[in-house]
Amino acid sequence: MAxxxxxxxxxxxxxxxxxxxxxxxxxxxxxxxxxxxxxxxxASIDEVRQTVEEAQPNVLFTASMWTPEEAQRIIAIAKEVVPDLKTFSLPQGLQVEKGPDAVVEYIKEHLPAVLG
Incomplete structure (x- = not known):
């Protein structure tokens, strides 16, 4: 399968x-x-709108340095630009507490649900 x-x-x-x-x-x-x-x-919440406008993505990930509230704000801004955007937020602190391998595994584990 492709x-x-x-x-x-x-x-x-x-x-x-x-x-x-x-x-x-x-x-x-x-x-x-x-x-x-x-x-x-x-690289910042202030850059989200312009980045999404320019890139026109169909998926957006927020990293684990954002609080849940910040992640929600980022997603809200992005969805104003691309309403049907698929989004995924890493749990706050994952990179710091468990390292990059845990981040990679967490993303891979959740990709089917996100990209469905």
């Missing part, structure tokens, strides 16, 4: 290089199931 996609992904992460690296690992690990293209990262 992979599902392509999915155009924007991440919201204050550490763009880390976001790129982690998403790169996820993309590589799931390439048989999904085609995911990491097209942009917004």
């Amino acid at each position: 992979p599902t996609g392509p999915f155009r992904l924007v991440t919201v992460n204050t550490a763009p290089e880390r976001a790129k690296r982690l998403i790169g690992r996820v993309v590589e690990d799931v390439k048989d199931q999904y085609t995911i293209i990491h097209i942009a990262n917004a």
